[in-house]
Structures are given as C-alpha cells and as structure tokens.
Amino acid sequence: MKVGLFIPCYINQLYPQVGKATLELLEKLNVDVVYPSGQTCCGQPMANSGYENESVGACTHFVNNFKTFDYIVTPSGSCAYHVKKHFDVIPQTEDVINVRNNVYELCDFILNVLKIKDVGASFPYKVGIHKSCHGLRGLRLGSCSEKVTPEYSYIGELLAEVTGTEIIKLSREDECCGFGGTFAVAEEAISVKMGKDRVQDHLDHGAEVITATDTSCLMHLEGLITRNKQPLKVLHIAEILNSVN
Amino acid sequence: MSHSQAAAIFNKDEKKVNWHDKALWFVRHKRDKAAHSVTGWEALRNLGQGIKAHTLSNLDNYLIQFEENALKNGVQVHWAKNADEHNKIVHSILKAHNAKKVVKSKSMLTEECHLNPFLEADGIEVIDTDLGERIVQLAKEPPSHIVLPAIHKTKEDVDALFQEHLGTKPCAGDPQYLTGEARKHLREKFVNADAAITGVNFAIADTGGFVVCTNEGNADMGAHLAPVHIACMGIEKIIPKQEHLGVFLRLLGRSATGQHITTFSSHFRKPREGAKMHIVIVDNGRTEQLSRPDFRASLQCIRCGACMNTCPIYRRSGGHSYDATIPGPIGSILSPGKDLTKHSTLPFASTLCGSCSDVCPVKIDIHTQLYKWRQIITKEVPQPFVKKSSMKFMGTMFAKPATFEKVGKAARWSLRNLPKGVINSKPNVWGNARDLPSGPEESFDEWYKKRKKDE
Ligand code: SF4
Numbered sequence: 001m002k003v004g005l006f007i008p009c010y011i012n013q014l015y016p017q018v019g020k021a022t023l024e025l026l027e028k029l030n031v032d033v034v035y036p037s038g039q040t041c042c043g044q045p046m047a048n049s050g051y052e053n054e055s056v057g058a059c060t061h062f063v064n065n066f067k068t069f070d071y072i073v074t075p076s077g078s079c080a081y082h083v084k085k086h087f088d089v090i091p092q093t094e095d096v097i098n099v100r101n102n103v104y105e106l107c108d109f110i111l112n113v114l115k116i117k118d119v120g121a122s123f124p125y126k127v128g129i130h131k132s133c134h135g136l137r138g139l140r141l142g143s144c145s146e147k148v149t150p151e152y153s154y155i156g157e158l159l160a161e162v163t164g165t166e167i168i169k170l171s172r173e174d175e176c177c178g179f180g181g182t183f184a185v186a187e188e189a190i191s192v193k194m195g196k197d198r199v200q201d202h203l204d205h206g207a208e209v210i211t212a213t214d215t216s217c218l219m220h221l222e223g224l225i226t227r228n229k230q231p232l233k234v235l236h237i238a239e240i241l242n243s244v245n
Numbered sequence: 246m247s248h249s250q251a252a253a254i255f256n257k258d259e260k261k262v263n264w265h266d267k268a269l270w271f272v273r274h275k276r277d278k279a280a281h282s283v284t285g286w287e288a289l290r291n292l293g294q295g296i297k298a299h300t301l302s303n304l305d306n307y308l309i310q311f312e313e314n315a316l317k318n319g320v321q322v323h324w325a326k327n328a329d330e331h332n333k334i335v336h337s338i339l340k341a342h343n344a345k346k347v348v349k350s351k352s353m354l355t356e357e358c359h360l361n362p363f364l365e366a367d368g369i370e371v372i373d374t375d376l377g378e379r380i381v382q383l384a385k386e387p388p389s390h391i392v393l394p395a396i397h398k399t400k401e402d403v404d405a406l407f408q409e410h411l412g413t414k415p416c417a418g419d420p421q422y423l424t425g426e427a428r429k430h431l432r433e434k435f436v437n438a439d440a441a442i443t444g445v446n447f448a449i450a451d452t453g454g455f456v457v458c459t460n461e462g463n464a465d466m467g468a469h470l471a472p473v474h475i476a477c478m479g480i481e482k483i484i485p486k487q488e489h490l491g492v493f494l495r496l497l498g499r500s501a502t503g504q505h506i507t508t509f510s511s512h513f514r515k516p517r518e519g520a521k522m523h524i525v526i527v528d529n530g531r532t533e534q535l536s537r538p539d540f541r542a543s544l545q546c547i548r549c550g551a552c553m554n555t556c557p558i559y560r561r562s563g564g565h566s567y568d569a570t571i572p573g574p575i576g577s578i579l580s581p582g583k584d585l586t587k588h589s590t591l592p593f594a595s596t597l598c599g600s601c602s603d604v605c606p607v608k609i610d611i612h613t614q615l616y617k618w619r620q621i622i623t624k625e626v627p628q629p630f631v632k633k634s635s636m637k638f639m640g641t642m643f644a645k646p647a648t649f650e651k652v653g654k655a656a657r658w659s660l661r662n663l664p665k666g667v668i669n670s671k672p673n674v675w676g677n678a679r680d681l682p683s684g685p686e687e688s689f690d691e692w693y694k695k696r697k698k699d700e
Contacts, residue, residue, distance in 0.1 A: 009643065012689045013653040014660075014682040019689035035693050038646035046643075048597065050619030050628075051636040057644025086616075137599030145277065146555060146603035148286035172270070176557045180596025182632075185674045187594060189253035192678045193262060193561050194596075223679030 003033045004069035006062075006103070008076045008215070009041035015215050021242040022075040022106060028242070029114055033073070036065045043089075044082040049182045052089050059090045067095040071113065072103040075238045077135020077213040080105045085138060105135055105213055106238055107154040117161050122245040124164030128207035129155055130198065130221070131174045132214035141213060145173050155213055155237055162240060168205045175201075179220040195224045202232060209233045211240055248594040252562035266560040268396060273554040275503025276604070283499070293496050294608040296489050297545035301535065307450040307483045308526065314453025315524055318515040325527045328358035334525050335360060335442065335475055339369060342473050342521070344439035350457065350464035351375035352444030353391050353548060354477050354527060357570040360442075371442075372434045374463040376427055383410045389564030391571060392501050392550035397563050431463070441467030445478035445524075446547070447493055451486045454514035455524070458497060458507040465511050475523045476513065480531050481544040493547055496606035500549035534582045539617045543578045545607045552601035552611060558594055567591060574601035578614040581622065589626040592618035653688055660684025 003026065007019040026033045042062055043055030062083065066072045074080050083103045090096060110116050131153070135141040142153035159167055178184070178194025185191075199221055202210050210232060212218050218234040225232050256262055280286050300307055312322045323338075325331035331354075339347065347364065349355065349371055361371045361382075373382045377394035381387065383406050388394030395403070400418030407413040407423055411430050416422045443464045448455040455476060457464040468474040484493065498506040516522035535541055553559045553573035564572040569580040569588060577595065580588035592615045601611040623633075642648045660668065661684040669676030 007689050009649065009653075013657055014685065016685055016687060016689035016692055020692065023693075037690060037694065040646055040649045041643040043643065046636050046640050048616070048619070049632070049636060050593070050623035051633075051640065052620050054636050054640030055643075057640055061644050061646075133596065133598035133600070137603055144600075144603050146600055148281050148283070174600075176596050176598035176600070178557065178596060180598070183593070183596050187249045187252060187558070188674050188677065189249065189256040190558050190561050190594075191596075193256055193259075194557050195679070197266070197561075219682060220679065223675070223681065226680040227678060 001032060002068070002070050003031050004066045004072045005033050005035045006039060006042070006066065006072055006074035006079065007035065008074065008079045010219070011075065011215050014219070015236070018075055018215050018236040018238055021236065021238040022073075025119065025238055025242040026073065029110065029116060029119065031114070034069075039065045042079040042082045043086075044079060045181055047082065047086050047089070052086070056089055059087050063087075063090070063096050063099050066099050066103075070102065071109065072099060073106055073109045074103065075106045075213070075236060076215065077105040077132050077139055077141055078216060080108075081134040081138035105139055105141060107158055107213055108139065108141055110241075111154050111157060117157060119158065119161070119241050121241050121243055122163035123240045123243050124245060125208045126166045126168050126206055127159065127209045127211055127240070128168050128170055128202040128205065129153070129159065130177060130202075130210050130212040130217055131155070132212045132217045133174075133176050135213045136174055142174075155211075158241060159211070159237070164245070165240070168202075168207050170201045170205055172201055177217045177221055179217045181216075184220055191220070192224065195220050196228075199224055199230060199232065203230065207232060209235055209240075211235050211237050213237055246568065247590040248562070248566055248568075249590065251566035251568065252558075252594070255563045255566055256561065262561050264399070265397060265563060269554045269560045272393070272502060273551070273604075276500055276551055276554065277503075279499035279503040279505065283495070289492060289496060290606055290608050292492050293547075293606055294545065296484060296492060297607050298542070300483055300485060301481070301541060301544055304480060304483065304535070307485055308480060310450040311448055311453055311483055312526075314451065316453070318453045320453065320515060320522045320524055323523065323525045325525055325529070327529050328527075331358045331477065331525055331527045331529065332360050332363040335477065336364060336367065336369075338473065338475055338523050339364070339440055342440060344473060345369055346434070346437055346439050347371045347442055348374050348434055348438040348440075348467040348471065349442040350444065350459060350467055351378050351394070352442065352477055353388075353570060354444055354479050355442065356388065358527070358529065360477075372431070372438075374431055374434065374461075374467060375459065376424065376461060379427065379431065380406060383407075387565070387570070389572065390550060390553055391548050397565065435466045435470050438467060438471045440473040440475060441471040442475045442477065443468055445476050445482050446497070447490060448478055448483045448524075449485075449487050449490065450483055452514065454487075454512060455482075456490065456494075457511045457513070458494070458509065459511070460502070460504075460508040462509045465509055468511070468513065469517075472519070473521045473523070474513070474516070475525065477525045477527060479527050479529070481546075497547055497549050500551040500604070500606040530583050534579070537582065540578060540582060540614055542609050543575065543582075543611075543614060545609050546575050546579075547607055549606055551604045551606065555600045555604040556595075557598065557600070558596070562594070567594070574611045574615070575609065578611060578618060581618050585622065586626050589622045592622060650688070650690065657684040657686070657688070661686070
C-alpha cells in the first residue's frame with residue numbers, strides 16, 4: 001500500500017508541526033508514506049469563493065502529484081471533501097476519478113483503512129472536540145446532530161483510546177466555528193462572534209485543549225484565544241495522536 | 246446594504262445577539278427531540294422529498310387537476326403570473342364584495358407580493374391576525390422569520406408597542422397580560438371583518454381542498470366568520486393526493502417548532518353556505534426557478550423555518566439582515582433567482598457548514614445550491630477588484646509550486662518580523678479581533694527536504 005501525504009497549503013506554511021505529526025504518526029503505524037514535494041493546494045479557497053475556474057490549475061496539479069498512490073491521506077477533512085465533491089471542474093479522467101475515490105481524511109484512514117483504534121498515544125488533558133463541518137457533514141466523519149442516525153465519531157473513537165485524555169461534552173456538539181474560508185473576512189462580525197461562542201462552549205465545560213480534524217478552524221479559534229488571552233490551547237488531532245508522555 | 250454590513254450592525258449589541266441565538270437554538274433543540282422521537286424520521290424525509298420532487302416534475306398536470314376539483318367544489322380559482330397580478334386579483338375580489346375590513350392569517354406569499362400596502366392604498370384595512378405578525382405590523386417592520394415573525398423582539402419591546410398602539414398598561418413584558426390584550430384586540434377585528442385572507446400550506450390535487458396550519462387558530466377564526474375567504478398560494482404548494490398530507494404534516498410541525506403537529510391544521514374544501522371562497526394561484530418567478538436544474542429543488546420547501554433556526558449565521562445576524570421576504574439559508578437560494586444583483590451577497594453569508602441541508606425535512610441540498618450560486622454570481626455580478634484579482638493570483642500561485650514557495654516564505658517572514666501594529670492594521674480584516682499565527686521559520690516542505698537529505 002503506497003500512501004501519498006497531502007499537506008494543505010496553510011498547514012505547510014503556517015502550521016508545519018501538524019504536517020510533521022501526521023507524517024510521524026503514519027510512519028509509527030507502519031504506513032509506507034511519501035510526501036510528493038512541490039504540492040500546493042486543493043483549490044478550495046478559490047472555488048468556495050465562487051471562482052471555481054481559478055481553481056482548475058490547482059486541481060490539475062493535485063491530481064498530477066497524487067495519481068500514482070493507492071491512498072492519499074491528509075490532516076484536513078475539508079480538503080479531502082473538496083477533492084471528492086468539487087473536482088468535477090476538471091475532465092474526469094481515470095486518474096482524477098481514482099484520486100477522488102482514494103483521498104482520505106487522517107482519522108478516517110486510520111480507523112477505517114488501517115483498522116486501528118489505539119495508536120498508542122498518551123495525552124493527559126481535558127479535550128473538547130470541535131467537529132469541523134466539512135468533514136462532519138461532507139465526509140460524514142461522525143453522526144450529525146440534525147440527523148436521526150446511530151451515533152458515532154471517528155475522531156472521538158480514536159481519542160477515546162488515548163491514555164489519560166478526558167473528552168469533555170459540549171453544549172453544542174457540532175456547531176460551526178465560523179471560519180468558512182473567505183467568510184472569515186467577508187463576514188467578519190459574524191465569523192468572530194461564532195468563534196467566540198465556540199471557544200466559550202469549551203471554556204464553560206472545562207476544556208484545556210480544543211482539537212479538530214481541520215487546522216483552519218483551529219487557526220480561527222486560536223486567533224481569538226490568543227487575542228483574548230484565554231486559558232485554552234488548540235491542537236490538531238494528529239498532534240494529540242502523535243504524542244507520548 | 247450587503248448582508249455582512251447589516252450583520253455587523255446587528256452585532257453591535259452582543260447581549261441581544263446572544264438572546265436571539267439562544268431563543269432560536271431552543272427551538273432547534275425542541276425540533277431535535279421531536280425528530281428523534283420518530284422512528285424512521287430519515288425515511289419520512291426521503292418520502293417527503295420524493296413526493297415533492299415528483300410533484301415538481303408534473304406540476305402543470307397537478308395544478309390543472311387541482312383547479313378542476315376546486316371548481317367542482319364551488320370555489321373560484323384565479324391565476325396570477327406575478328405579484329402585481331396577484332394583488333390586483335385580491336383587490337378586485339374585495340371590491341366586488343365591497344369589503345373594507347380584512348383579517349389576514351400569516352402568509353409569506355402575500356408578504357412577498359407586498360399585498361398590505363397595495364390594499365391599504367385604497368383605504369382597505371388589513372389586520373394580520375397571527376400574534377407575531379400583528380406585532381411586526383404594529384412596529385411597521387417586515388417579519389424577520391417565516392414561522393416566528395417577531396422573534397427579534399423581546400417581550401419588553403412588545404409591551405412598549407402595545408402601549409403605544411393598543412393602549413395597554415405597562416406590564417414589564419408580562420406575556421400572559423400581553424397575549425390576553427392581543428386576543429381582545431383581535432377578537433374585535435375578527436367579528437367585524439368583511440373578508441378573510443389566508444395562505445395555503447398544502448393544496449391537494451385530487452380533492453381540490455387545501456390545508457392551512459396555524460398555532461393560534463387565527464386562519465379558522467377569520468375564514469369561519471367572514472363572508473368571503475381568499476386563499477393565496479404559490480404554485481409549489483400542491484401535493485398530489487390527500488394521503489400524502491400525513492407525511493408533510495408530520496414533518497412540518499416537528500421541524501418548525503418541535504410540536505408533533507401544528508395546533509390547528511384547518512382543512513378547507515368548499516365555501517360554507519352563503520359564503521364565497523376564492524383561491525389565487527401565483528407564479529411570481531417560481532416557473533423560472535423551476536427551469537434551473539441546479540436550483541429546482543428549492544421549490545420543495547414547506548416553509549418550516551428549521552434551516553433558519555439551525556443556521557449559526559442566521560441566529561447571529563437576525564432575519565432582517567437578509568433583506569428578503571424569505572430570509573436564512575432557503576431565502577439565500579430563492580432570492581438570487583429573483584434578483585441576482587440585489588441579493589448577490591446572500592449566498593456568501595454562509596460557511597457552507599451544511600447544517601441547513603441536514604435539518605431540512607424535505608432534504609433540499611441548500612448548501613450545495615449556495616455554492617452553485619456563488620459560481621454564477623462572480624461571473625454575472627461585478628465583484629470587488631481586490632477579491633477578483635487575489636483569486637486570480639492565488640489560482641496561478643497554486644498551479645506553480647515555485648511561486649507558492651516564494652510567497653509562503655515571504656508571508657512567514659512578515660508574520661515573524663513585522664510589528665503587530667503593521668500586521669493588524671486596517672486592511673487586514675482578520676487581525677481586527679483575531680491574532681494571526683506566528684509564522685514559523687521553516688515550512689513543512691523545507692523541513693521534509695532537509696529530513697530526506699539527512700537520511
Ligand atoms: S428549506 Fe427546508 S428547512 Fe428551510 S424552511 Fe424550507 S423546508 Fe424548512
């Protein structure tokens with residue numbers, strides 16, 4: 001099994017530690033993982049802003065980088081979802097179809113392809129799970145509170161096996177944090193308010209750490225937490241799953 | 246005004262935002278409980294969606310069948326192409342009966358057509374009889390929500406309004422006193438009305454009957470007392486058979502307010518003796534929306550309001566920020582179909598979180614349609630130069646790894662080295678309320694290359 005690692009553009013530049021944790025974690029789990037250098041972005045920022053046409057170059061580049069792998073794994077539910085859902089802006093060659101079928105969000109890959117629940121991590125803190133929307137309602141990485149279906153959560157299942165971690169319950173299990181790409185800037189007032197409320201829900205329930213499958217949500221929340229000097233840390237789920245105490 | 250500007254104004258009063266958010270979340274929560282108490286809820290949603298989709302693809306036939314049956318029942322049927330025709334028809338019916346005083350039960354269609362001002366201009370008194378509607382009518386505001394029209398008003402607001410318009414005593418917002426007074430005031434209007442106007446929730450093709458759902462019984466009171474009943478419906482309100490009604494009544498009450506069923510589901514089929522019944526069937530842009538394959542499903546909407554209650558943006562920006570008759574997620578996909586330029590910011594007033602699509606009892610793919618409107622709007626409505634050119638620039642950058650690396654490096658350097666005051670200055674909207682990440686020395690890419698070399 002040959003696995004290609006996709007590190008989203010903003011993680012590459014701003015949160016390299018998330019990329020490192022993802023790579024190290026996969027290696028620890030004995031995955032034959034390669035990071036094709038020269039990769040950039042899945043095209044989501046342009047497409048979600050209404051400029052799908054401008055994303056064609058990024059999509060094509062993505063497929064060229066990853067077409068030879070059995071699986072493509074990424075520490076971002078939202079990028080994986082974008083590849084699956086919106087890559088129909090480029091012609092649907094066999095390569096494109098394969099890439100779309102084989103792209104996986106990290107937790108989904110560990111749990112459902114590798115079939116591993118306990119990754120051997122230890123992280124003795126109170127953790128709140130922010131269920132990032134595109135992974136949740138796009139990739140169905142967990143059950144959604146609106147739907148009447150059996151309850152499950154990939155990120156929750158993995159985290160439950162981490163030694164010492166206490167998962168806290170939130171009042172609003174799967175409310176959006178208000179990041180939303182260019183929404184964060186175009187609708188600043190609402191975006192900030194949503195983020196503040198999301199942080200508060202975690203504080204109210206005694207969380208020490210907020211984790212998620214998406215660094216974009218966490219970047220937004222972290223921006224508010226540091227500005228408002230609040231006693232919370234944000235960590236991508238890969239960083240928690242990769243930690244040993 | 247763009248949605249974001251209106252939302253920013255609404256957000257100046259954070260306490261009020263918190264209150265509005267909690268009030269609507271409470272309704273969403275009640276909805277969850279009600280939905281989760283139904284085994285097979287998802288199957289029911291599938292059924293509702295299926296019936297609606299089938300109806301939309303045979304709309305002409307079902308409408309004609311409905312008309313035939315309604316005529317047989319002794320109801321007069323009128324067709325209106327647009328809002329103006331609708332208003333004129335209603336006006337002419339009222340004129341013919343010399344009706345001067347009208348009681349109206351809540352109808353978003355008559356809101357959409359701006360019927361009240363049209364009739365009032367001719368000296369006809371129109372009283373909205375749904376309590377929430379009456380409150381916003383007194384405040385001279387449009388409804389801010391389709392099920393809870395006055396949800397943006399606190400009980401203290403209502404107290405003040407009633408004192409001013411109904412001469413009530415100050416009561417510190419005592420809901421019991423206020424509803425009691427409203428009831429007295431409305432009773433008087435019902436008894437003296439010359440005609441009643443209602444909306445239509447479901448029109449049934451195979452019987453020619455229709456159903457109006459209210460929680461206050463005000464449609465009943467109006468229609469049963471006045472000598473003339475005019476029911477106004479959009480063409481999409483039709484369902485094929487009486488037996489389908491149960492599906493929608495079950496979905497509607499639970500999705501709207503978390504009730505098993507709306508308190509009153511009033512079935513009308515024929516005029517009572519000596520009275521007259523009219524139905525006005527209105528298009529007003531619906532056929533055009535039907536002709537757009539990507540947006541056709543928006544006409545499945547049964548107007549439960551659940552997408553508004555669940556929408557984290559709606560809850561924090563208020564219904565009026567959408568500046569449209571139907572606000573919130575569903576409004577944001579209906580409104581651009583009517584006036585793309587006026588409503589061009591609405592499809593962007595979303596994080597595409599998808600909660601609306603999952604909550605929708607008839608499974609309208611709302612967030613997918615928002616995404617699709619965005620693609621159309623950037624082509625057809627002039628966009629800010631900065632947005633357009635930055636998207637173009639990003640598009641090129643992400644197609645070329647070398648450029649991406651250079652730009653990334655420069656950005657990281659700035660984040661590390663420029664003073665905070667410069668980074669968070671005006672043009673960087675992100676920085677008004679949020680810090681930016683610190684800008685690491687090394688990108689993942691650089692780290693990986695080094696690591697490989699060291700191996
Ligand atoms: S779109 Fe769906 S959720 Fe929204 S009002 Fe219509 S039926 Fe209800």
